Amino acid sequence: MRLSRYFLPVLKENPAEAQIVSHRYMLRAGMIKQQAAGIYSWLPLGYRVLRRIEQIVHEEQQRAGHIPLLMPTLQPADLWRESGRYDDYGQEMLRIKDRHDRDMLYGPTNEEMITDIFRAHVGSYKDLPLTLYHIQWKFRDEVRPRFGVMRGREFLMKDGYNFDVDRDAALHAYNRHMVSYLRSYERMGLTAIPMRAASGPIGGDNTHEFLVLANTGESEVFYDDRVTALKLGARDIDYDDRGQVAAVCEEFTTLYARTDETHDAALFDQIPEEHRKVGRGIEVGQIFYFGTKYSESMGATVVTADGSRVPVEMGSHGIGVSRLLGAIIEASHDDKGIIWPEGVTPFPVGIVNLKQGDGSTDLACEGIYKGLAAKGLEALYDDRDERAGAKFATMDLIGLPWRITVGPRGLAAGKVELTCRRTGTSEEMSPEAAVARVA
Numbered sequence: 001m002r003l004s005r006y007f008l009p010v011l012k013e014n015p016a017e018a019q020i021v022s023h024r025y026m027l028r029a030g031m032i033k034q035q036a037a038g039i040y041s042w043l044p045l046g047y048r049v050l051r052r053i054e055q056i057v058h059e060e061q062q063r064a065g066h067i068p069l070l071m072p073t074l075q076p077a078d079l080w081r082e083s084g085r086y087d088d089y090g091q092e093m094l095r096i097k098d099r100h101d102r103d104m105l106y107g108p109t110n111e112e113m114i115t116d117i118f119r120a121h122v123g124s125y126k127d128l129p130l131t132l133y134h135i136q137w138k139f140r141d142e143v144r145p146r147f148g149v150m151r152g153r154e155f156l157m158k159d160g161y162n163f164d165v166d167r168d169a170a171l172h173a174y175n176r177h178m179v180s181y182l183r184s185y186e187r188m189g190l191t192a193i194p195m196r197a198a199s200g201p202i203g204g205d206n207t208h209e210f211l212v213l214a215n216t217g218e219s220e221v222f223y224d225d226r227v228t229a230l231k232l233g234a235r236d237i238d239y240d241d242r243g244q245v246a247a248v249c250e251e252f253t254t255l256y257a258r259t260d261e262t263h264d265a266a267l268f269d270q271i272p273e274e275h276r277k278v279g280r281g282i283e284v285g286q287i288f289y290f291g292t293k294y295s296e297s298m299g300a301t302v303v304t305a306d307g308s309r310v311p312v313e314m315g316s317h318g319i320g321v322s323r324l325l326g327a328i329i330e331a332s333h334d335d336k337g338i339i340w341p342e343g344v345t346p347f348p349v350g351i352v353n354l355k356q357g358d359g360s361t362d363l364a365c366e367g368i369y370k371g372l373a374a375k376g377l378e379a380l381y382d383d384r385d386e387r388a389g390a391k392f393a394t395m396d397l398i399g400l401p402w403r404i405t406v407g408p409r410g411l412a413a414g415k416v417e418l419t420c421r422r423t424g425t426s427e428e429m430s431p432e433a434a435v436a437r438v439a
């Protein structure tokens, strides 16, 4: 992408409405624009990151055997009357009437609708296990939308729902979700700690939230800091192997890690003092096992091997896709701007032309741009007629992992400069070597 032809409305000034760094940088880097409280347009740069996060979520869900579909954003109120949640949900639910005076709502979550799909088409244990998920916009009329996309009213969520014949199979689905979530967050360059949580309006008693530690987080968290060193890494996981998947979950949930809702001071005090930590965290996901709460009220049953009919065992599992942009920036930035982890960066590398219009510099930049493209990497090429300082400031702000700087002086010696955004270190090398290093 050539910056001269792109749409990157960078702001020079700090927007007054932004209280936290991720919100500030997302506005300044031209990633989002607020359209109403808690409702945003995703400008091209922000949209690219959003799509990359979605892609990781899709890949990891499907790796775990979960099946994508797409449900609508608008739902009929009648489904929610069946489960009893239409009245319970309260003011967070945006209620709408259509022209025929029918009660509709903008979905804050989809347990009812997925249960309706299941009961219409599945009736036998032979069709289980089944986990369906989608990535779709949700609306919650939050009392205090704030911090940009971190607490929006309209936000993008991955929500998945498992259907199983018995409790053990449903707990295996729960565990599969935990492991696939850990993998997803790691690919995004995040450490998200599973913490025992309270269930809220979804119901059920088996639930974990995934928290990214950040002092701007809204949840108070209590943990043994050895939990932050746990990594899934590149290990091979067989998602059908109940024992293996359960062992990973145990590894990640044995050390103490809880939010204030489930915090137990007596247990916490047993942690050696040097490892006992109190901090704040951003909730980037949550998994629930709730058994037959919805299947019973909505009549979603299956016939078992012995011919009896039982309500199907369920759970639901969410990832805050749009919130993750904020969480990643909170966890990875400096005073110049964002530092994107490689897994989610909008472009893998930027090219800065120090003397636009100079024949040999332009030619060298074009060569690098095409060389990267040949290796499957789309660079963001700053080909504008701008001062070097402004170009560097933009690149630092938008936080691409690598920058290749090309100018007449270096080229005279056959060199360009390769700079790593995270470490700030620069190295001179030939254009070919720079392309090879990035790729």
Ligand code: ATP
Residues within 6 Å of the ligand: 109, 140, 142, 149, 150, 151, 152, 153, 154, 155, 156, 157, 283, 284, 285, 286, 318, 319, 320, 321, 322, 323
């Ligand atoms: P919170 O405690 O932050 O209000 P929640 O517990 O109500 O979140 P869930 O129902 O667990 O949210 O939804 C799954 C995920 O969706 C959350 O873990 C979070 O990452 C994301 N999410 C929830 N509400 C919002 C919001 N208003 N804006 C952006 N993301 C959200």
Ligand code: MG
Residues within 6 Å of the ligand: none
């Ligand atoms: Mg909430």
Ligand code: MG
Residues within 6 Å of the ligand: 283
């Ligand atoms: Mg919560």
Ligand code: MG
Residues within 6 Å of the ligand: 209, 283, 285, 286
């Ligand atoms: Mg939650």
